[in-house]
Structures are given as structure tokens and as C-alpha cells.
Amino acid sequence: MSYADQVFAAMCRDIIENGVSTEGEKVRPIWEDTGESAYTIKRFGVVNRYDLRKEFPALTLRKTALKSAFDEILWIWQKKSNNVHELNSHIWDAWADEGGSIGKAYGYQLGVKHVYREGMMDQVDRVLFDLKNNPYSRRIMTNIYVHADLHEMSLYPCAYSMTFNVTQEKGKERLTLNAVLNQRSQDVLTANNWNVCQYSLLLMMMAQVCGMEAGELLHVIADAHIYDRHVPMVEELISRESHPAPKVWLNPEIQDFYQFTVEDLYVKDYVTGPQIKNIPVAV
Template structure:
């Protein structure tokens, strides 16, 4: 069965059984009817996935992999902050009349910085170091730029990615590992979405640098389940679990900027039914 399912179920059970309820406290998010959106939260959740063994898509319900990739490439490849460059509408609630979400996410990754090797943005800096300095302990991105927070329509949730290279002593190949740091996460709507995105990113970066994939570690400071999501989660984590899907990645792609949403696919992806009309707090 999918190890990602086990991680997800255990995490949700831990939040529900041992988390802190924010009901009655001062919170920012609200539901569509104007009522406050309270959560049950757990501090410091750390989940570890071995990408060599399986691709970590849960099978309890289907994760929309193509839209996951579309959003990931919107941020990391297009370095865009405009929803008109997206094929889904998940960011529409945070966009202004022009489609902009402000100086957030892709905007931050696209800012060029000055290094001794030349001017480059954060994504290109990662790609440069993976090629030229794979054992560097400084291969990371950070889009939580305090100087620009007042011009972001939503503060970054998944804000920092750290890459670290090890070696497979059996094959002699370099191995790419990654840690995603996230300040806050709506577990029902976003957990496996983010896991699939950044697992895919590690696969893409590994392929274009002739590396194997290793571990993906997901660190969440505030992992929470919204009050209206509790019965949905309770039902979801009792569902039948299936074997993990297999990731197909186009072996012809050698440049990260050449990847499209059609160059990665999940094969043999058997899942439970989708949960429709999930309320989203804004």
C-alpha cells in the first residue's frame, strides 16, 4: 500500500487527537458566510518520503497531478505572479483585477541577485550550484521576503526549499534530496498537493543534473484541519488504501525550462472517490 497514505492518516489522526483547538481565539481566516474559520492545529509536523521507493501521491482520494504541476511550473519555471498564466482557478480569490497576486511566490523566485559568479535568480542559482557545486550546503531558496510582504496578497505558505546532495555508494551516482519548509498548511486541501509538487520538482532537478532522487522531507510549522473539514477528514482516513502510483518522467528533457505538464505522469494511479465542494477559508 502507499506509504504516503500511512503518513497522511497518521498525521491527521495525530492532529485530531492531540492538536490545539483555536475555537474562540483571534484568527484571521473566514468562511464565505463571514464566520471565523477555526482549526485544530499541530505544531512542528515533519514527514519523510523516500522517493526512490515510490512517488508520494495518496490513494485515499485523487490528487490532481496535472494541476499540481501547472501551479509548480507557474511558480518555479514561469516565475509568474499572475493567475492568467495558470490553467486552474485556485489562486483567483487572492488576485486583483489584473490577475496579480502581488509580489509573491513566482515574483520572488524571478528576482535577480548579484553573486560572485554573476547575476541570477534563485531558481537559476539552485541549478547552477547543482551543476557546479553539488556538495554545497548553501543550495536553497526563500521567498518569504519581509521587505515585500506588504505587497503580497497572500504571505507565502510553502516558503523555502533546501537541496542537499549525497551519493549512492552502490551506483556511484549523486543523489538529490530536498526539504520543504512551510509555515502553515490546510491539511485537507493542500497537504498532498504540496507533497506531489515538490517531489516532482526534486525529480525534475535530479534528471537535468544526471542525479538519482533521494529523500523529500516536509516540515510544517502549523499543520491544521479546519472545523468544517473535520468530518471530511474523519471519513477520508478510513478509506481503502491502494498501491502507490508510478511516476513517468520524459527522459528526453535535459533542461528544467523545457518541462511541460505533459512531461510527467502518474501511472497505475488507483484512488478512492474525490471529495467535492470542499469549503475553503480565505
């Protein structure tokens, strides 16, 4: 059984059984089809931990589109783009303007250069610099929730911060790279495993180009919620048969973060249940 399946099922049961309903509250999201308020069942402060040295945390209850997830993380962290025309999927189309821009959000923020004692760098290059030159620093992190620019973002960042932490494991020569992903809000059915997989891949990329081993991803979600219309779908999903986790790896020849492409992601033995279709979308 995939460990990611176990974590996901336990989280969903906890939200459904012990969560708090937002019905009747003033909420921002509306249903795309009716325009009515989209209410959720929510849990505050969900924390999940995944050890990439043991297995890749992809759900097998249903398929997660790993290539598309990888493409989006490259779009944000490598291309540092805020234009959907540079993204191969259409997941951001609803928030893009007529030119394809989502405003000063996500990749835009990672591409802004800042003045450091070592020179001008953006946040991604700062992480890479520190991992290679000062790996034991407790200051290796990114933050794209920039209050000064929120009014120019089509959507406030959900996954907004990554904190990287390096450890020297007993008996191992290579350093281990771990990370904390902080997320203010998450639609569990549509986005949970997508985010887990794409930030696991980011951790793997960073570790590889810095000569380290990818270790643990700690995922912290302030508001983990299931939309009321999604509850029956989630209940059916977590009742399914689980399968062993797939084998996932990156092209070992790539040693430059900016040289990775979607074709450098390899997936083997990914057996899953059927995809859930026609999921109602809250926007």
C-alpha cells in the first residue's frame, strides 16, 4: 500500500469526521456553474510528513498527472513565469487575463532580484547558492506571499513558502536535503497530492544539483478543506484498493537546475484506480 494513500485517507477521514463546516459564513469561492457560495468542511493545521528515501508519495487511489505537476513546478521555479502561455496545462487559465498573465504571483515573485551581501540574486538562485556554499544555514527559504504586490495578483499564493534544511545522517557521506512546504489553504480533493508530488520533485531537483540526497518533505496546511459537493467523491476515493507506490526518478545526468525538462522525469510501475471525472470547480 502506498504510504501517500494512507496519509491521504487518514487526513480525509479526519476532516470529514472532525472538521468544521463553513456553511453560512461569508466565503470568497463560488461554484463555477451556479455562482453560489462554495462551502467547505475544514481542519486547521494539518501536518503531513513524507520520506522520499523510502518511496515517492504519489497517490495510487487515483492517478496524479506527474508530468503535468512537474511542468507546473518548472513553470514557477525554473522559468519563474506568470504567463499561462508558457505552461502546458490549463489549470491556471481561469485566473489569467487576456494576455495570459496571472499578475505578480508565483513565478513572478521568484524571479525578482534582491540585494544580498553576496550580490544580486532572485530567491531560487539564493537557495541554490546557500545549499552549495553554506548548506547548514538555517536561513535557506523562499516566500512569495509579498503583501506589497497582493493587489496585483489574480490569486493570492496558496503554497507560499519553502524552507530547506540540510542534515548529515549518521553513516552517510552525502548530505540530506529536507524541506518544509507551507500552504495557507488547500482544496484537498483537487490539489493535495498534486502539491505533494510537485514539491517532492522540486526537492529532488534541488538535492540532485547540489550533490545531496532528497530526504523528508514536511507539508504544513493552515486550512485543509473538502468542499461540500466533493465529500461523496472523497468518501468513494478513500474506500478504493491501494497499490504500491510507483518508482519515480530524475535524469541523473542533469547537474544544472535550469537544464531540467519534463522529459527528465521518469515514472515506472504506476498502477492506480480510475480518475475521478467532472469534479465541480470552485473559483
